Amino acid sequence: MRSSHTLEELVFWYIYDRQHCLRSELTDHFSVSAATVSRAVTLLLDKELVVEAGTHATAPGRRPHVLEVNPKLATLAGLEIDVDRVTAVVTDMAGTLLGRGAVRCDAHQGLEKVLEASQEAVRQALADAGVPLGEVRHLGAGHPGNLDLEHGLCLFWPNVAGWRSVPLRDKLRERFGMEVTLDDRSRAVALAERRASGENGRHPNAIYVQVGTGIGMGVFVDGRLFRGATQAGGEIGNVVIDTDGPLCNCGNRGCVEAFATIGAVLRYVRDSLAAGASSQMPSTASNELTIESVAAAASRGDPLALSAFERAGTALGLGVSNVVQILNPSLVVLCGRLARIAGDHLVRGVSKAVRERCVEMASRRVDIRVAPPRKDISAVGCALLAAEAEAQRIVRHRLFGE
Amino acid sequence: MRSSHTLEELVFWYIYDRQHCLRSELTDHFSVSAATVSRAVTLLLDKELVVEAGTHATAPGRRPHVLEVNPKLATLAGLEIDVDRVTAVVTDMAGTLLGRGAVRCDAHQGLEKVLEASQEAVRQALADAGVPLGEVRHLGAGHPGNLDLEHGLCLFWPNVAGWRSVPLRDKLRERFGMEVTLDDRSRAVALAERRASGENGRHPNAIYVQVGTGIGMGVFVDGRLFRGATQAGGEIGNVVIDTDGPLCNCGNRGCVEAFATIGAVLRYVRDSLAAGASSQMPSTASNELTIESVAAAASRGDPLALSAFERAGTALGLGVSNVVQILNPSLVVLCGRLARIAGDHLVRGVSKAVRERCVEMASRRVDIRVAPPRKDISAVGCALLAAEAEAQRIVRHRLFGE
DNA sequence: GGGCCTTTCTTGCAGATTGAAAAAAACGGT
DNA sequence: ACCGTTTTTTTCAATCTGCAAGAAAGGCCC
Numbered sequence: 001m002r003s004s005h006t007l008e009e010l011v012f013w014y015i016y017d018r019q020h021c022l023r024s025e026l027t028d029h030f031s032v033s034a035a036t037v038s039r040a041v042t043l044l045l046d047k048e049l050v051v052e053a054g055t056h057a058t059a060p061g062r063r064p065h066v067l068e069v070n071p072k073l074a075t076l077a078g079l080e081i082d083v084d085r086v087t088a089v090v091t092d093m094a095g096t097l098l099g100r101g102a103v104r105c106d107a108h109q110g111l112e113k114v115l116e117a118s119q120e121a122v123r124q125a126l127a128d129a130g131v132p133l134g135e136v137r138h139l140g141a142g143h144p145g146n147l148d149l150e151h152g153l154c155l156f157w158p159n160v161a162g163w164r165s166v167p168l169r170d171k172l173r174e175r176f177g178m179e180v181t182l183d184d185r186s187r188a189v190a191l192a193e194r195r196a197s198g199e200n201g202r203h204p205n206a207i208y209v210q211v212g213t214g215i216g217m218g219v220f221v222d223g224r225l226f227r228g229a230t231q232a233g234g235e236i237g238n239v240v241i242d243t244d245g246p247l248c249n250c251g252n253r254g255c256v257e258a259f260a261t262i263g264a265v266l267r268y269v270r271d272s273l274a275a276g277a278s279s280q281m282p283s284t285a286s287n288e289l290t291i292e293s294v295a296a297a298a299s300r301g302d303p304l305a306l307s308a309f310e311r312a313g314t315a316l317g318l319g320v321s322n323v324v325q326i327l328n329p330s331l332v333v334l335c336g337r338l339a340r341i342a343g344d345h346l347v348r349g350v351s352k353a354v355r356e357r358c359v360e361m362a363s364r365r366v367d368i369r370v371a372p373p374r375k376d377i378s379a380v381g382c383a384l385l386a387a388e389a390e391a392q393r394i395v396r397h398r399l400f401g402e
Numbered sequence: 403m404r405s406s407h408t409l410e411e412l413v414f415w416y417i418y419d420r421q422h423c424l425r426s427e428l429t430d431h432f433s434v435s436a437a438t439v440s441r442a443v444t445l446l447l448d449k450e451l452v453v454e455a456g457t458h459a460t461a462p463g464r465r466p467h468v469l470e471v472n473p474k475l476a477t478l479a480g481l482e483i484d485v486d487r488v489t490a491v492v493t494d495m496a497g498t499l500l501g502r503g504a505v506r507c508d509a510h511q512g513l514e515k516v517l518e519a520s521q522e523a524v525r526q527a528l529a530d531a532g533v534p535l536g537e538v539r540h541l542g543a544g545h546p547g548n549l550d551l552e553h554g555l556c557l558f559w560p561n562v563a564g565w566r567s568v569p570l571r572d573k574l575r576e577r578f579g580m581e582v583t584l585d586d587r588s589r590a591v592a593l594a595e596r597r598a599s600g601e602n603g604r605h606p607n608a609i610y611v612q613v614g615t616g617i618g619m620g621v622f623v624d625g626r627l628f629r630g631a632t633q634a635g636g637e638i639g640n641v642v643i644d645t646d647g648p649l650c651n652c653g654n655r656g657c658v659e660a661f662a663t664i665g666a667v668l669r670y671v672r673d674s675l676a677a678g679a680s681s682q683m684p685s686t687a688s689n690e691l692t693i694e695s696v697a698a699a700a701s702r703g704d705p706l707a708l709s710a711f712e713r714a715g716t717a718l719g720l721g722v723s724n725v726v727q728i729l730n731p732s733l734v735v736l737c738g739r740l741a742r743i744a745g746d747h748l749v750r751g752v753s754k755a756v757r758e759r760c761v762e763m764a765s766r767r768v769d770i771r772v773a774p775p776r777k778d779i780s781a782v783g784c785a786l787l788a789a790e791a792e793a794q795r796i797v798r799h800r801l802f803g804e
Numbered sequence: 805g806g807g808c809c810t811t812t813c814t815t816g817c818a819g820a821t822t823g824a825a826a827a828a829a830a831c832g833g834t
Numbered sequence: 835a836c837c838g839t840t841t842t843t844t845t846c847a848a849t850c851t852g853c854a855a856g857a858a859a860g861g862c863c864c
Contacts, residue, residue, distance in 0.1 A: 005433050031407050146762065148762075149763075155761075155763065156762065221628070228729055228730025228731070228764070229607040229731055229732035229767070229768075230730055230732065230763045232760075233727075233728065233729055233730030234730070235730075236728065238727060238759055238761070239724045239728070240643050240644075240720045240723070240724060241643070241644075241645055242643075242644055242645045242646065242656070243644040244644065245645075250759075251758075252758060252759055254644070318642050318645060322642060322724055322728075325635075325641055326619075326641070326729065327635055327728065327729075328629070328630025328632055328634045328635030328636070329630065329631055356653075356654060357640055357642065357652075358634075358640070359548050359557075359558075360550075360557050360558065361548070361551075361557065361633065361634035362630070362632060362635070364632075365631070366631075
C-alpha cells in the first residue's frame with residue numbers, strides 16, 4: 001500500500017497514475033497554489049523522478065509542459081509463468097518493451113525446472129534488450145494459480161499437481177538475487193492493458209476480464225487496482241452461474257470457467273459432433289480441432305461453431321453481469337486469447353446479459369469492449385507490478401534518503 | 403464525495419469514521435507531531451465539532467481523553483419507505499434513536515399518499531423525540547427500489563406499479579422544506595449496522611447482506627461505503643446462481659432473490675405441501691402459513707421446514723460466495739427479517755458455500771455472522787446518511803465560513 | 805494529603821512552507 | 835522586433851510545523 005506524506009510524493013503518484021499531466025491539473029487536484037506546485041515539480045525534476053516531455057497547446061501564449069514519470073528511473077523485468085512456458089520481458093518504468101525471451105517448460109516437472117527456465121528466459125530478455133543484469137533490481141512475477149500474496153506462496157495450481165504451498169516468491173528472490181513482487185497474472189494483464197490504453201483517468205471503476213485457458217479478472221476501484229482484504233479479490237472464474245451446470249476443474253458445478261474458456265468451447269464442439277450435430281467441421285480428426293478452426297468455421301456461418309461461441313458468450317455474460325451488479329463499473333474490457341479470437345461473439349453475449357440482468361443505472365452506462373492484441377501483455381503487466389514497487393522505493397530514497 | 407483540505411477536516415472525518423479516538427491515534431495516522439494534533443483538536447473542540455468523552459486508561463500516568471464527534475451537532479430525520487408503510491426516526495449525529503413514528507400506507511396508491519404518510523410519520527417521530535421541526539435540517543430517505551441517485555429518481559419499484567422515474571428526492575425536499583438525501587435502503591441498513599456494531603476499524607472490507615422480502619447489500623471497501631461508477635453498485639438480489647432456476651420478479655431466471663427471500667421460502671413450502679411432502683405443517687390452511695411458523699416447525703425438526711431453510715441458505719450461500727470471490731471481504735453480516743428468523747440455517751449454508759467455492763485465501767479469513775436485532779435499523783441508517791451530509795455542511799461552515 | 809513517577813497535553817520559538825502578487829519567460833501572430 | 839497572452843518562477847509576509855521545555859493530570863506509596 002502506498003502511503004504519501006508530502007506533496008512531492010502525492011504529485012509523483014498522481015503523475016504515475018495518469019502517465020502524463022500538466023501543472024494546472026495538479027493545482028486543481030491538490031487545491032494548492034501554482035507556486036507550491038511549481039516548487040514541488042521543480043524538486044521532482046531536480047531529483048530526476050519526473051521529466052518534461054514536450055508541451056501541450058491549449059490557448060495562444062506559452063505552452064504548458066507535459067510532465068511524465070522519468071521512464072529511465074529503473075529497468076524492470078517481468079516474468080509470466082504458465083503451464084507450458086515461461087515468458088520474460090525487460091521494460092522501462094513506463095512499461096515500454098525493451099526485450100523479451102521465452103522458454104518452453106512443463107510446470108509438471110516441478111519448481112526447480114521452472115526456476116531454471118525463468119532464469120534462462122530473463123537472460124534472453126536482457127540480451128535482447130542489451131541491458132546488463134546488474135541494472136535490473138526488481139522482478140515482477142505473474143502466476144495463474146491460487147496465491148497467498150502475503151507470504152508469496154503458490155497455494156494451489158489447478159491441473160498442475162505438486163504445487164501446493166510452494167514458496168515461489170522467496171525461491172525467485174534467492175535465484176535472481178533481486179527484489180521480487182508476486183501477483184496474480186490476471187491483475188498484471190489488467191494493469192498493462194489499462195496503462196497501454198490510457199483509460200486510467202476516464203474510467204476509475206473498470207474491470208478487465210481475461211478469457212483464455214482460464215478466466216481471470218483485474219478490478220479497478222476509484223482508479224486503484226483492487227485486491228480485497230486478503231489480496232484474493234477479483235476472482236471471476238469460479239463465480240457460479242448455474243448450480244446444475246457442468247463440472248468445473250475446481251470441483252464444483254456451474255462456474256463461469258466451465259463454460260467460457262477455450263477448453264470448454266472445444267469440449268462442447270467435440271461433444272456435439274459426437275452427438276451428431278450438423279456442422280461443416282470435421283467430426284473425425286478430433287485432435288485437429290483448434291479454437292482457430294472453430295473461429296474460422298464460425299466466420300463461414302457454421303451453425304455449430306456459432307452456437308459454441310454463443311454459449312460461451314452467454315455464460316461469460318452471466319458471470320460479468322454478476323460482477324457488474326456488484327461493482328457497477330463504467331468499463332468492461334475483455335482480454336485474453338478467446339477474446340481475441342471470438343471477441344465479437346463474446347461482446348454480444350456479455351452486452352445482452354448485462355442489458356437484461358442489471359439494473360438500469362448499471363447497464364445503461366457501461367462500455368463493453370475487446371482489448372486490442374498486445375505483444376507479451378501479461379509479462380509486461382508483471383514488469384509494471386515491479387515498476388510500482390520500485391518507484392515507491394526510489395521516491396522514498398531520493399526524497400527522504402530512506 | 404468528501405474532500406478534505408486541512409488537517410482539522412481530516413481529523414474530524416477520522417473521528418467520524420471511527421466514532422471515538424485518542425489523540426495518539428491521530429499523531430500516528432496523519433504522521434504529524436503531537437503539537438499539531440493538539441492545535442487541530444483544540445480548534446475542533448472550540449468550534450464544538452468534537453467533544454471529549456471521558457478518558458481511557460492505557461498505562462500509569464495521565465489518562466488520555468477520548469474524542470468523539472459532538473452528537474448534538476445536528477438532529478437528523480430518517481425515513482424508510484416500504485411497500486406497506488413508512489417509518490420515520492429522529493436521531494442525533496451518532497445515530498442514537500431519539501424518537502420514532504410509523505404510518506401504514508400502501509405504496510400502490512401513489513407518490514402523493516406516500517408523501518403524506520411520510521410527513522405524518524416524521525411528525526410522530528418529532529413529537530416522540532420532543533424536538534421541534536425547525537431543529538431538523540436534513541432528512542435521509544431510504545427506498546427499496548431501483549434508484550437514480552444522481553437525479554434523485556425512483557426509476558422502478560419491483561411489484562409496485564406506477565413508480566417509473568418518480569422524482570422522489572425533489573418531491574420530498576419540496577414537501578419537507580429541508581435538505582433530502584436519498585439512497586438505497588440496503589446501504590442505509592449496512593451503514594447503521596456497521597456503526598452500531600463498531601466494526602468500521604476492524605473490517606475495512608465488509609459486506610452486509612439483507613435478506614427479507616427482497617435481498618440487498620451494502621459494501622464497504624477500505625472502510626468507505628462503496629457505490630460504484632453510477633452509484634448502482636452493491637446489488638446482490640439479481641445475481642444469477644442458476645440459469646435454469648425459477649423465474650424471478652425481475653423477469654430473469656435463477657437470481658438469488660428467487661430462492662432466498664421470505665416469499666421464496668413460503669412458496670417452496672406451499673408447493674412442496676401441495677406435492678405431498680411429509681411435514682407436520684398443516685397443508686390445508688395455506689394462508690395461515692407464515693415464516694415464523696416455518697421457523698417454529700424447523701426448530702421442532704420438521705423435515706420440510708428444514709429443507710426449505712437449507713435450500714434458501716444454499717442459494718444465498720452461492721450468491722454470497724460469488725460476492726466474496728469478487729470483493730474478498732473479511733466480514734459478511736447477514737441482516738434482515740429472514741436472517742433474524744432463520745439466521746443459523748442461513749449462516750450454515752453461506753459458510754458451506756464459501757468454504758467450498760472460494761479460493762483458500764478468501765474463504766479462510768472471512769467471518770460470517772448474523773446481525774443482532776436492532777430497532778428501526780433501516781430508518782436509523784437513513785438518518786445516518788443525512789448525518790454525514792449534514793456533518794460535511796457544518797464542518798465547512800464552522801471551519802471556513804462557507 | 806504530599807511527594808514521586810509516568811504519561812498527556814500545551815506553549816514558545818526557530819525554521820520551514822504557503823499563497824498572492826510581481827516579475828520573468830515562452831509562444832504565436834503581425 | 836514587438837505585442838498580447840499564458841505559463842512558470844521569484845519575492846515576501848503570513849502561516850504552519852516540529853522540537854523541546856514546561857504545565858497538567860493521574861496513580862501509587864508512604
